[in-house]
Amino acid sequence: MAKKMKLSQISDILQDLDVESLEGVTIEGDIELNISGGGGLNPALAYALGNEISQISLHMANIGRMLGFPAEQLFASAFGMAESPQALQTPPRIQELIDSRFEVSKVDNWKNKIQEVTLGATSADGGSRKSTVTLGGENALPYYFDAEMPHRNYVTVDVFDMPIGMAKAVKGNYEDVINDPAEWAKKVVRDFNADMVTIHLISTDPLIKDTPAKEAAKVVEDVLQAVDVPIVIGGSGNPEKDPGVLEKAAEVAEGERVLLASASLNLDYERIAKAAIDHGHVVLSWTQLEINAQKELNRKLMKQCNVPRDSIIMDPTTAALGYGLDYAYTNMERIRLAGLMGDDELTFPMSSGTTNAWGAREAWMVSSPLKQDSDWGPREYRGPIWEIVTGLALSLAGNDMFMMMHPTSVQVLKEITQTLYGSIETEEIDITNWIGAEV
């Protein structure tokens, strides 16, 4: 058998010659290539050997060039190809692609299913909604091939019970309805394609208007009248006031299966849990970027307050892009993975206060406060994309429902999440020659 000579052996030899110190060195003697073994070489081997030898001569020629000898001319004239540098190329060493099949397995430890939770109740179930929304049911991370995602993502749009400060780009869409929560709710469903409506009873805050719970509950009734989609009812965030406000709201919304936002560890969550159980609603379990706190609150809601598993949704807190989204993203991703792998205290659908994105200065400021920054461009375009990217990131971490504000953000977020979910049909696009595309 012929002896196989490896290029690496030759390069090793060459490496030992410190090329930089070659000056004044003479290369003496012959280079011997001893090809032993009887009979002819097989063609493949001859080809390989020829290739190796050519490579060696190239290395040698390179040393020649370093020493100042115009080796390339020698090559050119020797092969008579001074005119066509193309032919200098060594032919490809492999003529056919090596056949290979791509294989990857599904994740085997996603054994637990996320709880399904339905919001809204139709007349058949004692409510007056025309449609309901079901969240959860996943057996894999969102949009993954490992398991079909049973429900798409949903968007609930924020409505407030009084005019509030908003970024200019957001406000422009609501000026005509800002004093009328019912009209506001109608508008987001009719014009902005909201799947649901969130009515925030912020005027109940003792530091704002201190609207009594009873009065606030009227607004809830108005909104339930105005729209026939499922609704979310939010308090003002005041831990003393919220339980009473949400109790009253739960009462007037009896049977509608609303989402009460929210129960948290820093208020009397038992009252909110009880209001939900008594009137057939769902509880939003809100914690602040802390997986263990989320477990604790969920456990308390289930064990201590007896909230059924199908009546809990989690809000592990949304921080805006650039303002802690990394924590929010990873917190949600960890929660979802833990749920899928069997942690029963975390197998609930998740909701995100995506509107928080508008707190980022990049979303609303006219221009950068820092002189060194490149131009930030028009803020009308910056704001919505900030809300979209914030929501999109969390959708990939497993978030199911989004509380949002800007109509463009709602539209684009729905478009991308439903595309990944697989329900958007478009014309196929041929990208084979994308490089040449005229744009």
Added chain:
Amino acid sequence: MKINSPLEAYKFLPATNCGECGEQTCMAFAAHLIDRSKDLTECTPILEEKFRKKYEELDALLAPEIREVVIGVGDNVANIGGDDVLYRHKLTFFNQTKFAYDVWDTMDEKDLIERVKYIQDFKKFYVGNFLTVDMVAVRSTSGDPEKFAAVVSKVVETTHLPIILCSFDPEVLKAGLEVSKDRNPLLYAANKDNWKEVADLALEYDVPVTLFAPNDLDLLKSMAKTFAEMGTEKLVLDPGTFPTGKQLRQTFNNFIKVRRAGIEGDREIAYPIMAVPFTAWMAHDDPVSASYWETVVASVFTIKYGDIMILHSTEPYAMLPELHIRDTIYTDPRKPVMVDPGMYEVGEPTADSPVLVTTNFALTYYTVESDISSNKIDCYLWAIDTEGIGVEAAVAGGQLTAAKIKKGIEESGFNLQTDTTHNTIILPGLAARLQGDVEDETGANVMIGPADSGRIPGWMEKNWPPQKK
């Protein structure tokens, strides 16, 4: 990497606890090898000849699952790949996604230079640093090798940024390579028709090369295997980025499959992945919609495993979110969330300088700090211990209260009455509701600052020093 406990790495170390690596013990160093916060070469003894075998073995065990590929030269190299995990909380992601913005060879020279400079100079200040973009991708739209070479030369002349040469015609790529070979550009791309010629170029010029197999992972893997066999592992995989509909869903899953296979140990496909959100421009005519959709697609593949991408829109409303989502995903989750609570001096404050309250959430603190210092305002900045939660959330969640503020002041040893002439605290606008309580608790005057620290300079002009009552 193939090992996951310090003990497994320790076995290969010299076990002398000599301290050369900056660690007290070999075991401590081994722990840093496992979390990839130190490099094996920092243990100088193991580089000695007598440990050669152990060094080589350990080096192989520590190599990241996804190969690292280097584009460019010198100070401007772009490293891509090198990941070991599928989820950032399991360790961290390495080598953030590189953003290449395109130019094309039918641009006129003035526009070309302007665009390249804009790409090179774009920056956004963020938590003590500037976020910037990385590369220029030159597309051959003319199909003419000479034109391509001329534009590539211009780009090389204009910027130090690493470049990507884009054409499916080997002649065109070769012409581009001739004028940029010293810059170690990335070739884009070999496909099922041209792979032999493109492989020759990659080998001849010794540059990294992208393999393009739209929605065909078998072909992609075959090409990767073939190229490796031919002698190059400087490969980048492009499974095709389809911009819309079910095709995009498929693209998403292709990225997940390729990365999962690589992390799980299939060496033949364990290379960096390229996304081309540029294709959004093939689906949208209106530039704002195209720009938006491109940013959306770029965000998806920054989060899910794109290591490098080619983009078109250079609108700030595309680039800013792209830079921030990348920072979001690649920030090391092991880095501390909080600064030490306490009183910080910004600039050279005196007894007349304002006293501002903020939280000890690192992000909030550094944002406020940079807004103040870059506007040359001297002040005292108080980082209250909110357990690393930002102002708005801390007010809502009860981590920022009047009592906490009082405690923070007391513990810092600073006395508002004697150390200032004004006995005044400025609360963040988002903590306005605490005003009354803080006045009661501390006995100081309380002013409400702006909701965003970017507005502190304007606020100061109007409100500081406070009117004497």
